[in-house]
Amino acid sequence: MTPIEPPKNMPLSEILPATPTLLMGAGPVPIPYQVAQANGLVISHLGETMNRVIARVKEMSKYVFQTTSDHILGLAGPGSAAMEMAITNLLGPGKKVLILNLGTFSARFGELAKRVGAEVIFLKGEDFKPFTVEQVEAELEKNHYDALTLVQGETSCGVKNIHLGPIAAAAKKRNVLVIVDAVCTLSTMPFKMDEWNIDVVMTCGQKGLSSIPGVSLIAFSEDAWKIIEQRNPPHWCLDAKLANRFWSKHEYHYTAPVSGILAIHEALRLICLETLEKRFERHLLSSHALQTGLERMGLQLFIPKEDRLNSVVAIQMPRDLKASDVLKHMLQTFNVEISGAFGLPIVRIGQMGEQCRFQNLSKVLYATGMSFKKFGTPIDMNQGMAQIDSLQNRLDP
Template sequence: MPTSSTSHVASAVPCPVVESLDAILPEEPLLMMGAGPVPIPAAVAKANTIVINHLGGTMVKVITQVKTMARYVFQTRSKWVLGVAGPGSAAMEMAISNLAWEGTRVLCIKNGFFSDRMGEMGRRVGARVSTLEVADRAVASLDLIAETIRRERPEIVTVVQGETSNTVWNYHLKDIAALAKAAGALVIVDAVCTLSTMPLEMDAWGIDAVITGGQKGLSSIPGVSLIAFSDAAWARVKGRTAPNAHWCLDASLAENFWHNAGYHYTAPVSGVLALHEALRLVCAETLEKRFARHLKCSQALQQGVTALGLQLYAPQACRLNSVVGIEVPGGLSPADVCSHISRQHQVEISGSFGLPIVRIGQMGEQCREHNLFRTVHALGRTMVDLGVKVDLPAGVAALERGLSGGR
């Protein structure tokens, strides 16, 4: 038996000796050009260092402005905009778990990894999920979607605007929503990588729930996200008879903080302040100019990559501009390319869930000319170093032409 507090302390877990972040992080910061997170502007970084009372008057003003700016970015007049203390996947789960429950008929249009995740979340809350499987590097035809809706009679249809896993753009989104609405179904859209990078009009297109993460097009920090519900979706949230099994993600409880200035849990105030500044910068630029910047930069990047002699993964008709997929030449793995470009050139790009591709993001602060020149040069040099024959001068020249308006 211990006879003193000293002997008790001696048997406890020993205090570890660990390295500081300065010792762990690379001497030169990595340029984040993958599928997210993305570089953040100075105003966002500064806001993320501030802590305020999560229930004070200042926070009420911040929240009010966040909702006002978010309505512009979502293109909705709906009152029901909420923040989520979690990644885009948490916002996705908030949408699913509040609108679907035991026995709810859900149709999941599956283009890849992230669209399938919505179906999995539906199954976990007991919904009857049917999946429309779409071939890789393709979108489903509207006729097939209409036929599937008629057969399955879903109460909810889930779809992703930009499937980042295989870089496919669901360009039929507006028409898909119209088909679902005509059949009486609510529509949930994953816009994690596309919100503020390309047009999405929640009200005009008849979408009932849109989710996004902070760390992609908005150029905010990871871990704080946004969701918007239509009036019809909110009526379903409030009309459910069984409580949501997810307490933190219960939209009715979240309403108390986001709309009634009351307590739900301690909000991630620094992250909300960062999100405020990110949204403010979007509004200052305007959506129209932001869409044009993203389109120009992404197309110039694609021209540069093609001129190097590499192949883009998704066909042009359904190619996502927000995240560009590039086929890895034979004999190499995505990990080979990603590790070399990071280690030798301090540029971070992404692999993708087993596909033979690497991905370069074009979201928010990634879409800057100096980032593109550095990335194309680093990608070309990486290929040369790994024994792949590419035309690096042609790639850089094509990028320059694309950015200056040439072809």
């Protein structure tokens, strides 16, 4: 046999753009310098240094999740792995789950639950409207469920589940576990795990936290943990009891993603330093300026203001215009990337973490307006850009 030769040497610099693309889509998002620095380190995953890092990550996560629960775990994996960890540890054959389905990510909970053999019932949202308590209560009265899942911010279409707290209360009243995906919303808008009686909440690095992809966080309530202690899930890596060995007892489970954990440490530290209150204010200010700017330019937003998610804003595509043409032009001309969608006639702009800084906001607003204009949409750039003039000091203190 002919030996397999090494391929031609090609440094990353020949693949990457000369200046980094500005990531203004639905994630990953730009990361702060301190997070990037931390991500460049490798330390031992066991031992005193790592123990101290883990203790701090848990302590800071409690603040960000707004919980006193000690059942906080990190995992090597994307947001979907954290969703799978919730499902595989709490559901299985003989368990029934209600999936509040507003789109791609809400529905993913259902796919995961089917795979572990749970009985899955989808409650479909109407016309991209957030679920109401009445809708959910009507279903909970009809059937007994072991758990209910929902997404705080459905990024696939840009809707916010504005009645999350009351829905969770209605479920808990009936002994139904509440599992929430706060992947894009945590640290960008209020989320109160304990006050709202949430049993499981997960997030991942590359969205609201402004860290790197590949490391996620999950928190369980006491009620959820009692169930977990009785179960042996089919997934070994995602077994919460095994993961807890590392996250609470400093014992080996698998080799932890140390660089990503150091990065998330820094991301959490910066959030604590900024405080949630100020961070929510910054996100709101930036996202509202973006939304007003887009509308004043002449673009139409996909979701009405009252139900609109601020962390990922969906723009309705004008008829006869292809999203891929606009996105390609934006990337090639302005080196700014925003997201397409999962079959819907929209494009999406992220407003998470470092995306809500003055320069990033200005660049994405300008690039979006100019790119739609290029393809014939009537756009008033002056009106659109006038929105953001006064924001510099408030977004980059």
